[in-house]
Amino acid sequence: MVPAADSFSLSLGEFSRPGLGLAGLELAYDVRNGRLVARAGHLEIAGQQWRDVRLQCAAASLQGTQLKCSRGELSFAEGKAALAFSFSLDLERQAGDIEIALEDGGHLKAAMSSGGELRFLLDNLSLSKVSRWWPALAAWAPTGSMSAKGVYRNGALKAQGSLREAGFSSQTGLQAAEDLELTFSLEARPERQGWGWTADLSWMAGQAYLDPFFIQALPWSMNAHGWLGADRLELTEAVLQMPGVAQLAVSAVFSLGGQRLERFSFSLAGGELAVLGPTWIAPLVAPANREAVNFGGRLAAGLEWADGELLAADFVLEEASFGMEAGAGGEGFAFGPVNGYLPWRMAGEASGELSVGEGRWERLSLGRFSMPVEARDGTLRLGRTAIPLLDGAVVFDDVHVRRQAGQWLGAGSVVIEPLSVRLLTEALGLPLMNGVLAASVPGLGFRPGEITLDGALVVSVFDGYLQATGLRILEPLGASSRLQADVELRHIDLAQLTETFSFGSVAGFVDADITGLELSRWRPVAFDARLYSSPGNYPRRISQRAVEDLAALGGGGAVAAIQRGLLGLFRDFGYRDLALGCVLKEGVCSMSGLSSRGDGSFLIVQGGGLPALDVIGYNPRVDWDELVSRLQRVIAEGASVVTD
Amino acid sequence: MPLLVRTGLAIAVMSGVAACVTINIYFPAAAAEKAADKIIDEVWQASPPEKKEAVPDRGGEK
Amino acid sequence: MKALKWLSVVLLLGASLVLAQGNLDVSSPAISALKRSMQERHAQLAPLYDSGALGQTTDGGVAVRDASAVPLAQRAQATALVAAENADRSALYREIARANGHPEWEADVRRTFAGRWAERARAGWWIQQDGNWVRK
Numbered sequence: 129m130v131p132a133a134d135s136f137s138l139s140l141g142e143f144s145r146p147g148l149g150l151a152g153l154e155l156a157y158d159v160r161n162g163r164l165v166a167r168a169g170h171l172e173i174a175g176q177q178w179r180d181v182r183l184q185c186a187a188a189s190l191q192g193t194q195l196k197c198s199r200g201e202l203s204f205a206e207g208k209a210a211l212a213f214s215f216s217l218d219l220e221r222q223a224g225d226i227e228i229a230l231e232d233g234g235h236l237k238a239a240m241s242s243g244g245e246l247r248f249l250l251d252n253l254s255l256s257k258v259s260r261w262w263p264a265l266a267a268w269a270p271t272g273s274m275s276a277k278g279v280y281r282n283g284a285l286k287a288q289g290s291l292r293e294a295g296f297s298s299q300t301g302l303q304a305a306e307d308l309e310l311t312f313s314l315e316a317r318p319e320r321q322g323w324g325w326t327a328d329l330s331w332m333a334g335q336a337y338l339d340p341f342f343i344q345a346l347p348w349s350m351n352a353h354g355w356l357g358a359d360r361l362e363l364t365e366a367v368l369q370m371p372g373v374a375q376l377a378v379s380a381v382f383s384l385g386g387q388r389l390e391r392f393s394f395s396l397a398g399g400e401l402a403v404l405g406p407t408w409i410a411p412l413v414a415p416a417n418r419e420a421v422n423f424g425g426r427l428a429a430g431l432e433w434a435d436g437e438l439l440a441a442d443f444v445l446e447e448a449s450f451g452m453e454a455g456a457g458g459e460g461f462a463f464g465p466v467n468g469y470l471p472w473r474m475a476g477e478a479s480g481e482l483s484v485g486e487g488r489w490e491r492l493s494l495g496r497f498s499m500p501v502e503a504r505d506g507t508l509r510l511g512r513t514a515i516p517l518l519d520g521a522v523v524f525d526d527v528h529v530r531r532q533a534g535q536w537l538g539a540g541s542v543v544i545e546p547l548s549v550r551l552l553t554e555a556l557g558l559p560l561m562n563g564v565l566a567a568s569v570p571g572l573g574f575r576p577g578e579i580t581l582d583g584a585l586v587v588s589v590f591d592g593y594l595q596a597t598g599l600r601i602l603e604p605l606g607a608s609s610r611l612q613a614d615v616e617l618r619h620i621d622l623a624q625l626t627e628t629f630s631f632g633s634v635a636g637f638v639d640a641d642i643t644g645l646e647l648s649r650w651r652p653v654a655f656d657a658r659l660y661s662s663p664g665n666y667p668r669r670i671s672q673r674a675v676e677d678l679a680a681l682g683g684g685g686a687v688a689a690i691q692r693g694l695l696g697l698f699r700d701f702g703y704r705d706l707a708l709g710c711v712l713k714e715g716v717c718s719m720s721g722l723s724s725r726g727d728g729s730f731l732i733v734q735g736g737g738l739p740a741l742d743v744i745g746y747n748p749r750v751d752w753d754e755l756v757s758r759l760q761r762v763i764a765e766g767a768s769v770v771t772d
Numbered sequence: 773m774p775l776l777v778r779t780g781l782a783i784a785v786m787s788g789v790a791a792c793v794t795i796n797i798y799f800p801a802a803a804a805e806k807a808a809d810k811i812i813d814e815v816w817q818a819s820p821p822e823k824k825e826a827v828p829d830r831g832g833e834k
Numbered sequence: 835m836k837a838l839k840w841l842s843v844v845l846l847l848g849a850s851l852v853l854a855q856g857n858l859d860v861s862s863p864a865i866s867a868l869k870r871s872m873q874e875r876h877a878q879l880a881p882l883y884d885s886g887a888l889g890q891t892t893d894g895g896v897a898v899r900d901a902s903a904v905p906l907a908q909r910a911q912a913t914a915l916v917a918a919e920n921a922d923r924s925a926l927y928r929e930i931a932r933a934n935g936h937p938e939w940e941a942d943v944r945r946t947f948a949g950r951w952a953e954r955a956r957a958g959w960w961i962q963q964d965g966n967w968v969r970k
């Protein structure tokens with residue numbers, strides 16, 4: 129016995145491989161006490177670092193060339209792993225066995241043979257316990273278990289294994305999975321200062337939520353190859369097989385140090401929209417109404433993304449259709465079949481064209497149209513697009529859309545080529561009116577919360593015309609969505625108007641000015657309106673029924689009491705002038721007439737000629753909803769009278 | 773009333789008005805807090821929670 | 835005497851001006867519509883505030899804090915609620931600024947509301963402070 133052999137220690141310095149680093153490696157063996165301690169000041173595996181890693185063996189023995197250890201323990205500065213391990217090594221033959229008993233009954237066995245071949249078997253590794261000694265995983269709260277076996281031979285690694293009832297969750301729970309059943313096989317060999325790898329992965333069961341997508345194993349499988357460096361994981365190409373997809377390839381670069389996706393791209397061919405749409409498109413376009421959106425047809429797509437920015441995207445649609453069912457948001461819409469190519473470029477340019485076979489928006493049917501598209505340096509430009517509507521068309525021209533500071537902005541022009549008001553009112557289920565509607569809006573602009581239509585909408589109706597200017601749509605997609613406009617009506621033939629709405633019969637013409645008109649869900653919520661007899665010479669008569677209807681509108685008692693007796697005697701009356709104003713604010717219409725009469729009442733129709741009578745309003749403040757329901761009642765009654 | 777005093781008054785009045793106008797173009801923070809509380813109560817349909825008095829008036833901040 | 839009269843008139847005028855401007859009009863139909871929409875949604879949001887799944891953010895919105903208690907299949911619904919609530923809140927701030935003729939006040943309105951949502955959040959709800967979640 130040489131005293132020097134009582135204990136020995138070894139300093140091994142550093143050891144480094146791509147994705148693996150060891151520094152300050154020391155080995156100390158106290159023969160007398162049978163204690164073996166292996167220590168690494170610093171250990172790094174795939175970006176994760178541990179300090180002061182110690183392997184302690186309470187009962188070690190060296191017999192001949194056989195080094196044996198039992199009751200070992202592993203500890204490090206970041207915590208302690210409850211691993212019981214034992215090993216036996218033949219130092220001369222460089223062969224031996226290691227066995228590690230894991231928590232929860234799992235274990236790792238490895239056998240090294242003298243040829244430098246290492247075989248290992250990992251059985252039932254509890255993933256939730258792994259995070260106790262792998263801090264980077266702790267943030268993902270992994271659950272479930274992993275089993276694997278493999279071999280490391282001639283510098284190359286081969287392994288295969290499975291995950292059972294596995295899951296994970298980010299802190300917010302926005303990236304999470306449950307009940308995952310996965311199998312994998314992996315091969316890796318040294319390449320360019322790192323590891324070149326190939327992997328096959330099958331996902332048989334379970335589900336995941338990767339905000340905003342909820343994905344279920346349908347099942348999926350993936351063949352991938354790539355490269356792992358000290359600080360980078362490259363996915364050169366992954367080919368995925370999943371239902372609803374003929375071909376899908378993905379590539380990506382992930383920074384291990386920065387824990388972020390640097391680059392991502394995919395290409396998809398033969399995607400069935402009916403399968404892909406509900407999972408991948410609906411959550412993006414209609415998160416609150418995912419179930420109401422429906423898809424059909426096929427999609428091919430390519431997308432390139434880097435450093436948080438979409439660089440390029442290409443979509444090819446084949447007999448595609450999109451629709452939203454009628455529901456809370458209105459009567460829905462549907463487009464299809466849609467064919468064509470839609471590109472997007474952050475830099476550079478590309479052009480395409482989409483053609484839409486047919487469309488429906490609310491109750492309006494849209495005809496076949498095509499839309500030329502040009503993408504250039506982050507701006508999308510839509511060329512002249514004429515959408516046939518009834519017997520006219522809505523024509524968009526030079527509409528360009530761009531994304532700026534995370535928001536979509538756009539501008540262009542729109543023209544409504546004359547269309548028949550008769551067909552429009554028929555389609556919308558309104559009382560039939562004759563006339564022509566046209567609009568010219570050279571200044572169409574949109575930004576978040578607002579669409580401005582700088583131009584005019586003109587409708588020729590009832591022998592006169594209506595012109596709307598200063599059109600603005602505020603919060604187009606929100607709960608407070610509304611339309612603002614200033615409207616001017618000139619020379620409206622009351623005879624036609626009252627006939628259309630079955631409101632007695634009035635001969636004459638009126639003009640009207642409505643400023644600050646605001647429509648919310650097509651119902652007026654604010655305006656300042658004044659309607660008055662048009663200037664000029666023309667017959668001015670008002671029928672007994674119209675007077676009664678007017679009186680009913682005012683809630684009764686609208687005709688001067690003295691003249692009430694006259695009403696029954698004649699079928700119609702002459703008038704000199706009529707005027708009615710209404711300022712609608714906060715649900716109340718403040719009315720005015722030709723003149724105010726001091727007691728709060730106001731003159732609406734001033735009699736003239738023979739026989740003549742005045743119509744007077746007595747109640748200048750009327751609840752708007754009440755007024756509308758009265759008007760509807762009057763019209764409904766009138767309509768029934770007409771059918772008599 | 774001596775001219776000087778009258779002029780002084782006029783200046784005082786003018787500056788007073790001017791001061792009002794200057795204040796007015798700023799955001800009325802105190803009123804906004806009250807309005808916010810009212811809306812929040814309506815949306816959350818809550819009776820005001822038992823609490824220490826509201827945060828100090830930030831009206832003078834701007 | 836005459837000057838005094840003028841002075842009082844001007845002061846009154848000034849006072850009324852201040853009064854008119856010192857108020858904030860929150861009675862437009864758009865604001866009412868948004869309030870209604872948010873009220874209706876609140877029935878769905880309240881349990882999520884209670885459970886700590888969602889919290890009030892520093893910028894006057896709501897955000898997912900920890901949705902792990904929400905079943906995976908319903909998590910998209912919770913995030914859709916968050917998106918809709920934030921859209922309404924943003925529109926509300928915009929509308930209040932608009933209704934008072936100062937669209938540029940939007941950021942001030944948002945800041946004011948952010949403080950008040952946090953202040954009035956019920957006990958047990960989570961609010962964001964300096965990027966961290968704090969339970970009231």
